[in-house]
Amino acid sequence: MTTNTYDAIVIGGGHNGLVTAAYLGRAGLRTVVLERRETLGGATATSELSPGARVPTLAHTVGRLRPSVVRDLDLKRHGLVLIGPDVRVFAPGPDGDAIVLRADPGTTAAGLRARSAHDADAYLSFDRLVRSLAGFLGELAARTPPDIESPGLGDAINGLQLGRTFRGLGRKDARAITRVLPMAVADFVAESFETDALQAAIAWRGVHYTAMGPWSAGTTAVLLADSAGNDGGAAGQTVFARGGPGALTSALEAAGRAWGVDYRTGAEVAAITSRDGCATGVALAGGEEITARVVVAGVDPKRALTRLADPVAIGPSLLWRAGNIRTPGTVTKVNLVLSGTPRFRVAGDDASLIRGRILVVPGIDPLERAHDAAKYGRWSEPPVMEATIPSLVDPSLVEDAPAGTQVMSVIAQSTPYALRDGTWDERREAFGDLVVSTLDTYAPGLAAMVTARQVLTPVDLEREYGLSGGHPMHGEHGLDQWFLWRPLLGHARYRLALDGLYLAGAGAHPGGGVSGQNGQNAAREIVADWKKRRG
Numbered sequence: 001m002t003t004n005t006y007d008a009i010v011i012g013g014g015h016n017g018l019v020t021a022a023y024l025g026r027a028g029l030r031t032v033v034l035e036r037r038e039t040l041g042g043a044t045a046t047s048e049l050s051p052g053a054r055v056p057t058l059a060h061t062v063g064r065l066r067p068s069v070v071r072d073l074d075l076k077r078h079g080l081v082l083i084g085p086d087v088r089v090f091a092p093g094p095d096g097d098a099i100v101l102r103a104d105p106g107t108t109a110a111g112l113r114a115r116s117a118h119d120a121d122a123y124l125s126f127d128r129l130v131r132s133l134a135g136f137l138g139e140l141a142a143r144t145p146p147d148i149e150s151p152g153l154g155d156a157i158n159g160l161q162l163g164r165t166f167r168g169l170g171r172k173d174a175r176a177i178t179r180v181l182p183m184a185v186a187d188f189v190a191e192s193f194e195t196d197a198l199q200a201a202i203a204w205r206g207v208h209y210t211a212m213g214p215w216s217a218g219t220t221a222v223l224l225a226d227s228a229g230n231d232g233g234a235a236g237q238t239v240f241a242r243g244g245p246g247a248l249t250s251a252l253e254a255a256g257r258a259w260g261v262d263y264r265t266g267a268e269v270a271a272i273t274s275r276d277g278c279a280t281g282v283a284l285a286g287g288e289e290i291t292a293r294v295v296v297a298g299v300d301p302k303r304a305l306t307r308l309a310d311p312v313a314i315g316p317s318l319l320w321r322a323g324n325i326r327t328p329g330t331v332t333k334v335n336l337v338l339s340g341t342p343r344f345r346v347a348g349d350d351a352s353l354i355r356g357r358i359l360v361v362p363g364i365d366p367l368e369r370a371h372d373a374a375k376y377g378r379w380s381e382p383p384v385m386e387a388t389i390p391s392l393v394d395p396s397l398v399e400d401a402p403a404g405t406q407v408m409s410v411i412a413q414s415t416p417y418a419l420r421d422g423t424w425d426e427r428r429e430a431f432g433d434l435v436v437s438t439l440d441t442y443a444p445g446l447a448a449m450v451t452a453r454q455v456l457t458p459v460d461l462e463r464e465y466g467l468s469g470g471h472p473m474h475g476e477h478g479l480d481q482w483f484l485w486r487p488l489l490g491h492a493r494y495r496l497a498l499d500g501l502y503l504a505g506a507g508a509h510p511g512g513g514v515s516g517q518n519g520q521n522a523a524r525e526i527v528a529d530w531k532k533r534r535g
């Protein structure tokens, strides 16, 4: 048995763990990242699905990445190249029409006019409102939630700064944000738009990756949080990393290595060790022990507290609360290799229209009905989906594949972790067939182009990627698990249960998505504690 000692151990090499590790390395802490899988990246990975064809394994867009993370860690120098196509959203309807949302709100509004002058007129002010409210949430996302039990000077200063930002919203938007955050996103979009297809194309971001429907309370907060800290606006972000999301992972690893961070893959942490209420290190599944004053969980908080921490050390009350962190995974990822570029009926030969996110979300009611199905243990028929064809904007993904090959990444929603009829192991491929046949109704001929396919259900996300309940965000984005309550009231400040134990993954404030914000915020708190300890 070998024993190693570091200043800091990061459990899990997802992008947030990697961000934290790089910041800790930069601050001079001897840091190691321990990743259970054979590759780093977690949900931010690229994999080869058939010879020469590389797909975004799970996440496909990275437009929520905080610019300050890119800057601080010098990710561009370490190879990160971001690509943002002009078309953000292409949402074909069953009627042969489509909603197209572009980067420029003015161009989007002009395009909407043919369908509804009312919606075209409303789009610019809605986009402005989303940007303004999301701007405030972006500020909130970058801050550590206040200490409610014993607030200190830092909390007071933080509060004052936030108060100033809040006042900066202006009277009207300040009132708006307190009103709209708990609203159902279906109501929020209906206040501005009359076209169902447009309402649905925007409302999608209020429910994606969640077990909620557009009529669920708090889904407006999810929509606005999705735009926080990026130039999302009403259309939302659609930004790809050249080489796929794995290229972000490689850049983060390179940044950390430059500051001396060590990385170990195939290193599953079986337990967080502790003594007298202080974290002391970890024990690996193979029996090896590694010690450190700082232990950072880049895994989800339910897993960290109920599977890895010593139950005696954290106590029955916290164990019970952690066991009740809601992780209702409802996302299935379907990756496809295609022998050519699919022709969507509305887009025809204009492939520029399908360079962004393609939404198969035909209306508010279909979105709600999809949620209803999942609520009762069934997948929705037809499924609601967000797809991308990243090889259209990044040919490097298919440069070694036969000419004409494209890769398609499909996020299918409302596929419950626990199926009422059968198991995912029995029904995985039947769902893959349904996804392909549904896409084929919008892009006839697509099914015949599929040369390779991968279906990753919520159960696979849990088994393969360690996501409790298969939840992509390490915990539902409900108002009960937001800000001060994420992951649990009293544990929202990145410090978790034991002295020296921290949470840096998506289960911390401000939640999931490829933002690196959680990792950045956690690192700030860890370094502050480290300096205090050193006097």
Ligand SMILES: Cc1cc2nc3c(=O)[nH]c(=O)nc-3n(C[C@H](O)[C@H](O)[C@H](O)COP(=O)(O)OP(=O)(O)OC[C@H]3O[C@@H](n4cnc5c(N)ncnc54)[C@H](O)[C@@H]3O)c2cc1C
Residues within 6 Å of the ligand: 011, 012, 013, 014, 015, 016, 017, 034, 035, 036, 037, 040, 041, 042, 043, 044, 058, 059, 060, 061, 062, 063, 064, 267, 268, 269, 270, 298, 299, 300, 331, 332, 333, 411, 461, 464, 465, 466, 467, 471, 472, 473, 474, 504, 505, 506, 507, 511, 512, 513, 514, 515
């Ligand atoms: C299918 C899917 C599609 C998505 N699409 C998008 C998208 O397009 N855009 C977007 O912004 N967000 C998307 N998301 C959400 C986003 O990818 C995640 O919220 C985010 O990447 C989580 O990052 P993380 O670093 O916090 O955790 P993770 O990426 O989950 O990393 C945690 C790591 O911990 C490791 N681990 C677990 N247990 C152990 C252990 N015991 N010992 C050692 N290591 C362990 C895991 O293997 C994993 O590598 C998607 C998520 C999924 C699942």
